[in-house]
Amino acid sequence: MTVEELSNQLSQLTSELESAPDDESKFELKLFAHELEKQLIAASFDPLAELEALSIADSEHLKGLIDAVEQAIEDEQRRTRLVLEVIAIARTALRVAGVAIPGLIS
Numbered sequence: 001m002t003v004e005e006l007s008n009q010l011s012q013l014t015s016e017l018e019s020a021p022d023d024e025s026k027f028e029l030k031l032f033a034h035e036l037e038k039q040l041i042a043a044s045f046d047p048l049a050e051l052e053a054l055s056i057a058d059s060e061h062l063k064g065l066i067d068a069v070e071q072a073i074e075d076e077q078r079r080t081r082l083v084l085e086v087i088a089i090a091r092t093a094l095r096v097a098g099v100a101i102p103g104l105i106s
Contacts, residue, residue, distance in 0.1 A: 006040060007037065007040060010033050010036055010037045010040070011037075013029070013033050014030065014033050014034075017029055017030055017033070
């Protein structure tokens, strides 16, 4: 639901309340609708307001995750190099043994 749709629904609710009989619940609903509309308008002007609620610990945790990802990348690169070395040794051994490897250009 977009902000505009929510605003339209609140306006519609306020209009419908006009025809309702006057009592305490009508008054409370009108107050509630106006408060929601006020908050909606305020939030639309400052969509980043909730970012202030983020703590410094969250960014510190992110730095730790970045370090962990970088370490995982380095580990994978080392593993890839090792696999390539094993493949090269195996090719050499098969070539020395005289085994033809289909699809491999010498």
